[in-house]
Amino acid sequence: MTALITILSILLLFVVLLQIAKINEITAEMRGQEETDLHSADQNGRWLLIFGVVFIGSFIWGSLYYANRLLGYGPLKAASEHGSSIDSMFNVTLIFTGIVFLICHVALFWFSYKYRYTPGRKALFLPHDNRLEVIWTALPALVMTILVVQGLVTWNKVMADVTKGEDFIEIEATGWQFAWNLRYPGHDGKLGVKDFRLIKPGVNELGQDWNDERNHDDFNADELVIPKGKKIRVRIIARDVLHNFYLPHFRVKMDAVPGIPTYFIFTPIKTTEEFRQELRKYPEYQLPSDPNDPTSPPKWKTFEYELACAELCGKGHYSMRRLVKVVSPEEWEIWNKKQKSFYLSSIRNTEEDPLKGKAIKAEAFMKTEEMKTMLQKALDSTNTNAADRTIRLDNIYFELGSATLDSVSEMALNVLKETFDLYPKLKVEVSGHTDNTGSPDINLKLSNDRANAIKNYLVSKGVGTDRIAAIGNGSNKPVDSNETEEGRSKNRRIEFKILSF
Ligand SMILES: [Cu+2]
Numbered sequence: 001m002t003a004l005i006t007i008l009s010i011l012l013l014f015v016v017l018l019q020i021a022k023i024n025e026i027t028a029e030m031r032g033q034e035e036t037d038l039h040s041a042d043q044n045g046r047w048l049l050i051f052g053v054v055f056i057g058s059f060i061w062g063s064l065y066y067a068n069r070l071l072g073y074g075p076l077k078a079a080s081e082h083g084s085s086i087d088s089m090f091n092v093t094l095i096f097t098g099i100v101f102l103i104c105h106v107a108l109f110w111f112s113y114k115y116r117y118t119p120g121r122k123a124l125f126l127p128h129d130n131r132l133e134v135i136w137t138a139l140p141a142l143v144m145t146i147l148v149v150q151g152l153v154t155w156n157k158v159m160a161d162v163t164k165g166e167d168f169i170e171i172e173a174t175g176w177q178f179a180w181n182l183r184y185p186g187h188d189g190k191l192g193v194k195d196f197r198l199i200k201p202g203v204n205e206l207g208q209d210w211n212d213e214r215n216h217d218d219f220n221a222d223e224l225v226i227p228k229g230k231k232i233r234v235r236i237i238a239r240d241v242l243h244n245f246y247l248p249h250f251r252v253k254m255d256a257v258p259g260i261p262t263y264f265i266f267t268p269i270k271t272t273e274e275f276r277q278e279l280r281k282y283p284e285y286q287l288p289s290d291p292n293d294p295t296s297p298p299k300w301k302t303f304e305y306e307l308a309c310a311e312l313c314g315k316g317h318y319s320m321r322r323l324v325k326v327v328s329p330e331e332w333e334i335w336n337k338k339q340k341s342f343y344l345s346s347i348r349n350t351e352e353d354p355l356k357g358k359a360i361k362a363e364a365f366m367k368t369e370e371m372k373t374m375l376q377k378a379l380d381s382t383n384t385n386a387a388d389r390t391i392r393l394d395n396i397y398f399e400l401g402s403a404t405l406d407s408v409s410e411m412a413l414n415v416l417k418e419t420f421d422l423y424p425k426l427k428v429e430v431s432g433h434t435d436n437t438g439s440p441d442i443n444l445k446l447s448n449d450r451a452n453a454i455k456n457y458l459v460s461k462g463v464g465t466d467r468i469a470a471i472g473n474g475s476n477k478p479v480d481s482n483e484t485e486e487g488r489s490k491n492r493r494i495e496f497k498i499l500s501f
Helices: 002-031 033-065 083-114 130-158 272-279 329-338 342-347 361-378 407-422 440-460 485-491
Strands: 169-176 179-184 219-221 224-227 232-238 243-247 252-256 262-266 305-309 322-327 390-392 427-433 468-472 493-500
Touching (some): 033 083, 169 243, 169 252, 232 243, 272 322, 361 390, 407 440, 440 468, 440 493
Parallel strands (some): 224 322
Antiparallel strands (some): 169 179, 243 252, 243 305, 305 322, 390 493, 427 493
């Protein structure tokens, strides 16, 4: 229906124009050609002048009216350290081009009016003028030089890579149709290596090499969470077509190219909450966030920074939007610690794990963090739960079938040593347990040797020998059935029991 009305209106307009042309023709015949030309030139001149005034006026009005919606103005000031230098570069370009735009358009419309057809007036014939040629070649060249030099200076400043020893957080963003994978380095602060030949859809999307221990604590996040005031280096790459890593509020924009890693470094200077408080001052952000629901929270309250793909990479392009959250460094540390390593939660000890059954640092680190919490609970004098006084030491590893400590165990042993220092009256019992496979005598001896290996290590670090009782229980004290592999693995254990503190 709307289409039909539109077509009919266009047709009608066409007919009206045709009629006006006819009327003009008829009046021309009546008045004589000369007078009509004069009249029409006069009309054209006046209308051009009116159009010019309206056009330039609405250009200025529009710029002012919409200024608060443009990046760099009003509430949308840059939220990163380098952002303001990019904004000022755009402003300098805008000033120069704005001046030229205004001069050209004022002259264009004024001259159309002033030099409209007047009988007997002749145009000045100017075939060539060296001085003019020099002026309009030199002036733009000078302006271009200023713009290009300023651009280069800004570019070199913004794109300077991190220097050795500098404190920064490196994050990797991999784009594909249609998602971003955001990889964080985990507690070691280092991203592990990748090999495209290791990519396995649904299992190893990035092709991370699990033999590289830097990969063991890397984790993926659905949102880009970054701390305020800390330098962020984003490694940017694509897996299929061109994408573009764009954080508009931070003035960060870089192509994600398949096969060629790019990067961008920026420092966020406003947390999400601080940015919201700035938006709050503007009336347009006081409006309800949902236009259909007047009771919904105001726009400033629901504001989020965002990551977008700024490349038209396919029809699902829009779905590459991700939220970006800037938090305080303390909040970020807590968040970072809480994230689960992809390798430990999805790959560890599966068929995909080349290190199946071997002691690895990232796992020992994770379990040691858990042990710290358990120790805190066990040494809490208000805690009356007796079961909490016994801790399973899954983070102490021995070489297969022997009582030789694996070097990875040091992390946990050092925490235990510090606990003995912190609680000078602490006395414990360390007991070794095995499953029921193999000879009971050998099991008893192995469990005893392992408990003693732990005791000897701690004694060698200065813990009094009378503070640790080491016992081997063999398979005498199972905690689960020895019929299943799961049960047996629960039975093979070292227990750390707090006797007094
Ligand atoms: Cu894309």
